Each structure stands twice: as structure tokens, then as C-alpha cells.
Amino acid sequence: xxxxxxxxxxxxxxxxxxxxxxCASHQRQRGAALLLVCFVLFGPPRNDSIAGKPxxxxxxxxxxxxLRFVSWKPDHPRVWEEALARFTAAHPHxxxxxxxxxxxxxxxxxxxxxxxxxxxxxxxxxxMDVIWVPEFAAARWARPLDDKFLPxxxxxxxxxxxxxxxYEQHLYGVPSRIDAGLLYxxxxxxxxxxxxxxxxxxxxxxxxxxxxxxxxxTVPTLQGYVAQFKQxxxxxCNMLEIIEAHGSSLLTxxxxxxxxxxxxxxxxxxxxxxxxxxxxxxxxxxxxxxxESLALFLQGHAIFHRNWPYAWExxxxxxxxxxxxQVGVAPLPGSTPGQTAAALGGWLYGISAASQxxxxxxxxxxxxxxxxxxxxxxxxxxxxxxxxALFSDPDLLAHSxxxxxxxxxLQAATPRPRSPIYPALSHLLQRYxxxxxxxxxxxxxxxxxxxxxxxxxxxxxxxxxx
Amino acid sequence: MTRSARLTMSRERLAAWSMVAPALLLTxxxxxxxxxxxxxxxxxxIFIGLxxxxxxxxxxxxxxxxxxxxxxxxxxLVTLGFVLLSTVLELACGLMIALVIHEQFxxxxxxxxxxxxxxxxxxxxxxxxxRYIFNDQYGFANLLLFGDRVTDYIPWxxxxxxxxxxxxxxxxxKTSSFAALLILAGLxxxxxxxxxxxxxxxxxxxxxxxxxxxxxxxxxxxxxxxxRTMDAFRVFDLVFVMTQGGPGDATQVLQFYGYQTxxxxxxxxxxxxxxxxxxxxxxxxxxxxxxxxxxSLLERKRP
Numbered sequence: 001x002x003x004x005x006x007x008x009x010x011x012x013x014x015x016x017x018x019x020x021x022x023c024a025s026h027q028r029q030r031g032a033a034l035l036l037v038c039f040v041l042f043g044p045p046r047n048d049s050i051a052g053k054p055x056x057x058x059x060x061x062x063x064x065x066x067l068r069f070v071s072w073k074p075d076h077p078r079v080w081e082e083a084l085a086r087f088t089a090a091h092p093h094x095x096x097x098x099x100x101x102x103x104x105x106x107x108x109x110x111x112x113x114x115x116x117x118x119x120x121x122x123x124x125x126x127x128m129d130v131i132w133v134p135e136f137a138a139a140r141w142a143r144p145l146d147d148k149f150l151p152x153x154x155x156x157x158x159x160x161x162x163x164x165x166x167y168e169q170h171l172y173g174v175p176s177r178i179d180a181g182l183l184y185x186x187x188x189x190x191x192x193x194x195x196x197x198x199x200x201x202x203x204x205x206x207x208x209x210x211x212x213x214x215x216x217x218t219v220p221t222l223q224g225y226v227a228q229f230k231q232x233x234x235x236x237c238n239m240l241e242i243i244e245a246h247g248s249s250l251l252t253x254x255x256x257x258x259x260x261x262x263x264x265x266x267x268x269x270x271x272x273x274x275x276x277x278x279x280x281x282x283x284x285x286x287x288x289x290x291x292e293s294l295a296l297f298l299q300g301h302a303i304f305h306r307n308w309p310y311a312w313e314x315x316x317x318x319x320x321x322x323x324x325x326q327v328g329v330a331p332l333p334g335s336t337p338g339q340t341a342a343a344l345g346g347w348l349y350g351i352s353a354a355s356q357x358x359x360x361x362x363x364x365x366x367x368x369x370x371x372x373x374x375x376x377x378x379x380x381x382x383x384x385x386x387x388x389a390l391f392s393d394p395d396l397l398a399h400s401x402x403x404x405x406x407x408x409x410l411q412a413a414t415p416r417p418r419s420p421i422y423p424a425l426s427h428l429l430q431r432y433x434x435x436x437x438x439x440x441x442x443x444x445x446x447x448x449x450x451x452x453x454x455x456x457x458x459x460x461x462x463x464x465x466x
Numbered sequence: 467m468t469r470s471a472r473l474t475m476s477r478e479r480l481a482a483w484s485m486v487a488p489a490l491l492l493t494x495x496x497x498x499x500x501x502x503x504x505x506x507x508x509x510x511x512i513f514i515g516l517x518x519x520x521x522x523x524x525x526x527x528x529x530x531x532x533x534x535x536x537x538x539x540x541x542x543l544v545t546l547g548f549v550l551l552s553t554v555l556e557l558a559c560g561l562m563i564a565l566v567i568h569e570q571f572x573x574x575x576x577x578x579x580x581x582x583x584x585x586x587x588x589x590x591x592x593x594x595x596x597r598y599i600f601n602d603q604y605g606f607a608n609l610l611l612f613g614d615r616v617t618d619y620i621p622w623x624x625x626x627x628x629x630x631x632x633x634x635x636x637x638x639x640k641t642s643s644f645a646a647l648l649i650l651a652g653l654x655x656x657x658x659x660x661x662x663x664x665x666x667x668x669x670x671x672x673x674x675x676x677x678x679x680x681x682x683x684x685x686x687x688x689x690x691x692x693x694r695t696m697d698a699f700r701v702f703d704l705v706f707v708m709t710q711g712g713p714g715d716a717t718q719v720l721q722f723y724g725y726q727t728x729x730x731x732x733x734x735x736x737x738x739x740x741x742x743x744x745x746x747x748x749x750x751x752x753x754x755x756x757x758x759x760x761x762s763l764l765e766r767k768r769p
Contacts, residue, residue, distance in 0.1 A: 110729045117514065135515040135732070220617045231712025284602035284621030286713045296603075420515035424731035431537065431715055438626055438713035450536065462516060 173348025224280025313382025514732025560645025626716030652686020
């Protein structure tokens with residue numbers, strides 16, 4: 001057997017078949033088969049090894065570079081295309097190829113990390129969800145940007161939006177769109193019943209009850225509050241906000257233990273279970289992500305709606321929304337009136353550690369996060385800016401008066417647990433929250449204690465061992 | 467043995483090996499090597515997000531942890547429930563479909579083609595379809611049941627038990643026709659004389675079905691059972707598209723759990739252990755089946 005294998009690979013003839021030398025066509029076939037086997041075993045040949053080194057550019061001109069930019073499919077594709085066209089016009093030697101990934105953050109994560117895990121050099125720039133920073137940093141997938149994102153440049157951004165890109169001592173991301181949860185409401189309905197935006201969850205439920213009692217005779221499908229309670233990443237944000245508003249948190253202050261069994265955290269779950277779902281929130285919200293819940297609000301079927309800043313643009317777009325012009329926006333209720341409890345979310349620009357063009361990649365990031373571009377994205381795509389100066393920009397304020405809210409909310413927003421194993425933590429949290437809301441007879445205390453123990457075990461892994 | 471005879475033998479063996487080699491190579495590369503590698507990985511503790519832990523050899527620790535993992539236990543229960551329910555329903559529906567399209571009637575070719583349509587639709591598309599059918603606001607199921615009475619509309623996928631039922635339903639809809647195809651092949655092997663003889667003896671339709679069709683169909687039914695159970699054990703895409711395991715882990719199946727731990731959480735060792743566990747369960751099942759089928763199908767003595 002070994003002899004045959006050796007013969008097959010070396011192409012030398014076996015001694016026992018001397019009488020029928022392989023004719024030329026057979027040899028060709030064998031060569032092709034060998035090539036196929038190599039292809040299967042070692043993958044296709046790299047482009048550069050076939051094409052050879054790129055032609056030496058004429059003196060004084062930089063060599064042409066192709067940047068690969070992994071991005072989600074944008075809501076407003078035209079704005080992004082224009083931005084990239086402007087960048088390549090200013091940098092004629094750089095071309096940018098965008099690779100569009102799934103919109104869902106989790107699906108995007110799985111796709112991108114597959115590439116990064118393998119040290120794929122065809123990724124240069126990517127969007128990085130704020131919850132991935134510790135993981136990407138610890139796994140050394142993202143390039144530290146301390147030598148590029150210098151303090152002089154950082155000063156222009158809101159500290160909350162740059163700090164989220166930090167892990168341990170280093171910075172890994174530049175803010176692209178940093179978001180926090182907001183409360184959207186029907187200004188016309190609240191005004192009709194003499195209400196202003198609710199400052200507590202109790203007030204929100206009371207207002208919704210009153211309005212529903214009056215309006216359901218004419219609009220039977222009207223709902224009080226719609227948000228995202230499906231078993232997915234967004235559920236963690238929604239529940240984090242309500243738990244914070246009840247004066248608790250997901251982890252202890254030092255981030256070493258899970259606190260789901262704490263009384264206020266249990267009360268928060270009871271509140272959603274007993275006073276929202278099936279009462280002022282349709283049970284269907286257990287299957288809703290952002291688009292489904294926003295659709296109800298845009299069709300005028302909801303009084304209150306929790307979403308990210310991008311919803312403002314859509315809610316006031318007359319072609320897509322029946323409530324355009326009647327939408328109000330406020331910070332989500334906090335633990336005490338005047339406080340807000342909002343989950344911090346959003347995306348940063350990052351550079352792959354395996355990128356062979358970090359300088360060009362940085363030029364692209366610097367351009368896209370410049371003040372002029374952030375202003376354009378805010379005006380054309382409803383992307384909240386992260387540069388402090390833009391929050392007092394007269395053009396932007398005239399265009400989106402909710403900007404002041406964003407500023408307050410961004411500065412007070414709570415990030416989700418910052419850990420290199422966040423995806424695993426998140427799955428445990430999603431399970432617990434979804435079971436707590438969807439399963440009928442559930443021993444909530446027991447479930448919370450069990451999840452606490454599971455999360456504590458995971459967190460213990462991240463601590464350096466003596 | 468003369469020298470030339472020995473030479474011929476070794477030449478034949480060489481020819482045999484060289485003909486088997488490509489298939490062998492492919493099997494080793496694509497089946498044996500990944501399984502062996504998964505098993506090897508499953509004996510380690512590897513966390514992508516924690517490179518400082520390195521890749522520590524931990525023996526069977528991951529498997530012991532798997533036995534105590536409440537999520538894995540839940541996923542196992544859901545998977546077993548799914549396998550049992552979907553296989554039984556698919557065989558029952560498949561048998562009925564096969565009996566119908568086995569009969570002679572006008573337009574039979576058309577009906578046969580129509581029955582294969584669900585099977586020809588990619589699972590991802592079919593899952594999306596069923597998700598829309600049971601959508602709470604614009605789903606066809608609600609429209610059919612309640613018409614304009616929008617306030618009565620039911621959010622089907624928001625109830626754990628119903629969501630599980632819908633995933634089973636989607637699978638039954640999609641793969642019953644495959645079972646029907648296998649059973650139809652079995653039906654066509656049953657000689658018509660047997661039915662004629664039974665008719666002469668005065669057997670009714672039910673008696674003919676009970677005493678001729680069913681016993682002679684046993685090999686085909688077992689084969690369909692084998693294919694369907696093994697396939698149902700590997701259910702992934704339906705759950706991935708329709709529910710993502712929710713609500714409250716009601717549709718969390720083992721394969722999806724394995725995917726989550728491996729690809730999203732980056733727990734390479736533990737995720738591999740989940741996959742290997744699923745592999746071992748399917749292997750055990752197929753061995754049991756092959757033994758059962760082997761005695762009735764493969765080793766059947768000639769009359």
C-alpha cells in the first residue's frame with residue numbers, strides 16, 4: 001500500500017507494471033488528478049503566487065492597493081457608495097472592495113470571525129460591534145490603534161464612544177455609529193390625554209392603560225408598548241435597560257459575578273412578564289427583532305416603542321411611516337425620574353491584525369469618521385454622530401431635533417458586560433430572559449440562580465490563574 | 467504458485483487498489499479526518515476569546531460537562547421529541563401519499579410531480595415560507611382562520627409548544643414526499659397476482675392492505691425510517707431560520723447548540739464535544755437500524 005501511494009505521488013513506475021508504460025494522455029490525466037488532490041488538500045493557489053508580484057509602479061507614485069472592507073448591508077446604500085467614491089477619488093492608488101455580510105449582528109460575527117480566525121489577509125477594514133471589542137482584542141484579531149488614533153484626534157469624540165473601543169490598555173476601534181436605546185412615542189396621542197413623555201416605567205404603563213382604554217374603541221389593534229423580546233442579542237439590551245431601571249445590573253460592579261438573583265433584577269423580570277407582555281405589549285413581541293417592532297409603530301399600531309437612533313429617520317419618512325410628524329422621542333425611563341437606563345450599542349471601525357495595508361486602511365477610517373463625513377451620514381442616513389462638535393451643529397440640529405436626547409443618553413448609557421467571552425455570556429442571558437418571559441410555569445428564582453452559577457463559572461475562566 | 471500467476475495476482479491487486487484509491491482518499495479526507503480531528507479537539511479546552519488558556523488537554527472533561535449541562539439536556543430532549551414526532555408523521559403521510567400515487571388515475575404523472583415540489587424547495591426557503599405563514603400580523607394562517615378579525619390573530623411562534631409544533635410541521639411538509647418516494651418504490655415491487663388472489667378469496671380492501679401491502683412493504687418502510695431518523699437528528703436549518711432556538715429554548719436542538727458553542731462562542735473544545743456526541747448517537751442509531759433491516763432486507767433468503 002505504502003509503495004503504491006509513493007508511486008502515485010512521485011510518478012515513478014511500479015516495478016510490477018513494466019510492460020505498459022503510461023502513454024502521454026494517461027500521464028496528463030494523472031497529472032490532472034494529482035493537481036486535483038493538491039487543490040483539495042491545500043486549497044486553491046493564491047492569486048499572488050500565480051500573477052507574481054504587482055508591477056513596479058513608476059517612481060514617485062505609490063503602489064496600487066486594494067482594501068477589503070467588510071460591512072453589513074447598509075440601510076442607505078447610496079450614501080456609503082458616494083462616501084467610498086469620494087475616498088478613492090482623493091486616493092487614486094487605493095481601491096475599496098466591500099464585502100457585504102448579513103445584517104444580523106450574530107450572523108455577521110460568525111462570518112467575520114471565521115475569516116479572522118484563519119488569519120485571512122483579504123480582510124483589511126471591518127465594522128466591529130461594540131460587544132466584540134474584548135474578544136477581538138484578546139484573540140489578537142483586531143490591530144491596536146494606539147499609534148494612529150492619537151489623543152489629539154480622540155479629543156474630538158465623546159469619551160463614551162471612544163472608551164467602548166478600549167480593551168485593557170489599548171484602543172481597537174474608531175466610532176462609526178454609537179447608539180443607545182431610546183423611547184419613541186406618539187406625540188399626538190400623549191398630547192390628547194394630557195401626558196408628557198413618561199419618566200418611569202410605572203408612568204409608562206399607566207399612560208398606556210389610559211390611552212388604550214380610550215382609543216381601542218376606534219383602533220382595536222392599538223398596542224401600548226412594543227420592543228424586541230425575541231431570543232437573540234437584542235433581548236439582552238432590552239432586559240438590561242429594564243433591570244437597570246429597577247436599580248440593578250447584570251453583573252456585580254467588579255464584573256466577576258452574575259446578579260440575576262438579586263431582588264430588583266427578579267422584580268424587573270416580573271414587571272416585563274406580568275405588566276408588559278400580554279398586557280400593553282402583544283405576546284407577539286416574543287418573536288420581534290427591531291424591524292418587526294418598528295413596523296408596528298410605523299403603521300400607527302403602537303403608542304410607545306423602544307429602538308435605536310436610526311428609527312427616527314424612518315419614523316418621520318412620509319413614504320414609509322403613517323405617523324410621520326407625530327413622533328416624539330425621549331430617554332428611556334431610569335431608576336429614578338430624570339435618570340435614564342439605556343443599553344449602549346453600535347459599531348466601530350477596526351483594522352484586521354492580518355491586514356497587509358494598515359496605513360491605507362487607517363486612511364479610509366480617518367476619512368469615514370471625519371467631521372464632514374459624520375455630518376453627511378447623520379443627515380442622509382440618520383446615523384447618530386459621535387463627534388462632540390456635531391451635537392451643536394446648527395444644520396444637524398435643524399434636521400434632527402432629537403440630537404440633544406442622544407447626547408444625554410449616550411453619556412449615561414450602560415455597555416453590556418465587557419468580556420472576551422461575551423458571546424457565551426450572551427447566550428446564557430438570552431436563554432434565561434427568553435425562558436423567563438415565554439415559559440408559563442417557571443420557577444423564576446431557581447432559573448435565575450442556575451444562570452448565575454453558569455455565568456460565574458464562565459467568568460472564573462477569564463481571571464488569570466495563580 | 468508459479469511466478470507468472472503471482473505476478474498476475476499482484477497486478478490485479480494493484481489495479482484494485484488504484485481504482486479504490488480516489489474514493490478512499492476522498493473518504494479519508496472528508497469523512498474520517500474531520501471526525502477524528504473533531505474528536506481530538508473535543509479532548510481539549512480551547513476558548514478562542516481566551517488565548518492565554520492555550521489548548522489544554524483535558525481528557526473527557528468536556529463530555530462530563532456535557533452530561534451536566536442543562537442547556538444540552540434541554541436540547542437533547544427537544545431533538546429526541548423532534549425526531550420521534552417528525553419521523554412518525556412523515557412515514558404516515560408518506561405511506562398515504564404513496565398509496566394514492568400508486569393507483570391508476572388520470573393526471574397521475576402531474577400529481578406525482580406536484581408531490582415532489584416541497585422536497586425540491588431548499589430547506590432555507592421552505593423555513594422562511596413557514597415563518598411567514600405563521601407570522602402574527604400578515605401570516606396566511608391567521609388570515610385563513612380569522613379573516614378580518616385582526617384582534618383575534620395569534621402570535622403562533624411566541625408560544626413554546628406551538629413553535630415546536632410548527633418546526634415539526636414544516637419538516638413533515640417538506641420531507642414526507644421523500645418518504646413517499648421510497649415507499650412507492652416498495653409498493654411497485656409487490657406483484658399484482660397477490661392482490662388478485664386475495665380478491666378471489668374474498669378479502670376486503672382493508673384486509674388486502676393489512677395482510678399483503680403492509681408486510682411486504684416492511685423493508686421499504688424500514689429504509690425510509692432509517693433515512694428519516696438520521697436526517698431528523700441533524701435538523702439545523704429549520705431552527706436557524708425560523709426561531710433561532712426560541713422562545714425560551716423550546717426549539718433548541720443539539721446541532722444548533724453545537725453551532726452556537728463552536729462558531730459564535732468560540733468554545734472549540736466543548737463545541738466539538740457536542741458535535742461528536744451527536745455523531746455517536748447517529749452512529750449508534752444507524753447500527754441498530756442496520757441490524758434490524760439487515761435481518762429483514764439484506765439477508766432475506768431466496769424462496
